Amino acid sequence: MDLELMINSFPKLLSAAAITLKLLSVSLIIGLFIGLFFAILRINKNKLISKLAYGYSYVFRGTPLLVQIFIIYFGLGQIEYLRSTILWVILKEPYWCAIIAFALNTGAYTSEILRSAFQTIKPGIIEAGKSLGISNKVIFFKIQIPIAIRQSLPAYGNEIILMMKGTSLASTVTIMDLTGVAKYIISTTFKPIEVFIVAGGIYLLMTFIIHNVIKFLEKKYSY
């Protein structure tokens, strides 16, 4: 055990963890909107629209996240047309490519979580709203969405933790996140176990915090 290496690498890994958290939070926020959008499409009565939304979530859930990042980072740059548009400013940055891939990926899972939450809302609740003369729009935003959020909290908590682990793939496109820095230290010192303990410990701490925050929210919003 090389204690000195563990102590020395700790601050480096900790500042890399900040990048991991940044990647995670930005992609979760974008992913939540994507997820909500596709969940609404999924419960649409139009078969075609609902099939399209299902196709999106099927493709992103059925392929590895690594493939998705590589298609966006290495693949999209190949299209000449894209290089001439304003989008290229974003797509040439590995940081944004990773975020786009993460957001689309978590969006697919989130849409499934929200869809099942919407579908488990008892029709009686919506009917009660209607009989009180509340408009459809208000029913959706003030009744269905809050209930759906409460219903999907446990599953969404798991998704946040899975996504946090997923952000480690950003290191494959040159981003120095927690895993990226850990790999760098391992490959320069050849002390995998020590670095794994420190980096793994930081990841576990983040998992632990997320887990407890979600548990607290579940309690707060339980009925």
Added chain:
Amino acid sequence: MEILAFGDTGWGDELFYATLMTIAVSITAMFIGFLFALIFTPLKLSKNKFLNFIANSYTTIIRGVPELLVIYLFFFGGTGAVMFVASIFGYNEYIEINAFITGAFAIGIISGAYSTEVFRGAIQSIDKGQFEAANVLGLNKFRKFFKIILPQTLRLAIPNLSNVWQITLKDTSLISVTGLVEIMRQSYIAAGSTRDPLFFYSFAAVLYLLLTFVSMKLINRLEVRYSRGY
């Protein structure tokens, strides 16, 4: 389509073998995962606090740490660990472990943590009366487990195990960082030499979709088979 031709001119045969490699690694990893689950599920269900602690640490650590980090640990640390064990037995030559074994083992340990949770949940949801009835019938421990508990556990576990299989299958793409030529690595090589990453990575995505689609169909049939009588 020329680019996907079999033979020297295209990448068809290379990608075909890479797909077989992905399937082979996934199945091996899933199997190693079952072995881990076989060890850790009883520990999780045991009444001994210390054994519980060991099993809980395993599942918590593996499920809370990124797969890629675990793979790096095995990739960089695997050779050292094996050589250390060998040196205890007096063997001091350099030992190289191949990428297949390292990869399958790393993914297997991850898969095992998820399988352990699935089996624990399935066994816990079996009615207590089943255990008692088996005891009353005077079955020995071995027959009680294999004839009464296991068939019921499998029925409950298969839907969740199919999720574990999907996770395992997708995780194998990460082994490409160790140089094992599976779908992802082969696409990387092909993309590099043809300068057509968009096509090859999209094709890789299609291959993965195909694998998940076909395996879901097969698992559904298993599910029907094991829920006969319900």
